[in-house]
Amino acid sequence: MVGLNIFSNFCNYWWLWWILPFILGWFMGFVIMKKWRKMYKELIKDGRKSKNKLNSMENSLANAKKEIQDLKGQLTIQKGKIAELEKKQKNN
Secondary structure: OHHHHHHHHHHHHOOHHHHHHHHHHHHHHHHHHHHHHHHHHHHHHHHHHHHHHHHHHHHHHHHHHHHHHHHHHHHHHHHHHHHHHHHHHHHO
C-alpha cells in the first residue's frame, strides 16, 4: 500500500492534477469545434454559391427556351411567306 499512498499524497498536495483533465478536455473541445465551425461555414458558403449558380443556369435555360420558341415561330412565318411566294411564282 505504500505505492498507492505516494500517489494519493501527491494528488492531494497539487490541486492542478484534478482540474487538468477538465482544462485539457475543454481546450480540445474548443479547438475541434472551431475546426468544425470553419468547415460548416465553408460548406454553407459553397452551398450558397452553388444555389446562385443553379438559379442563373435555370434562368439562362428558360431564356434559351423562349428564344427557341421565338425562332420556331419566325421560321414558321418565313416558311409561310416562302410558300406564298412560290405560289405567286407558279401562277405567273
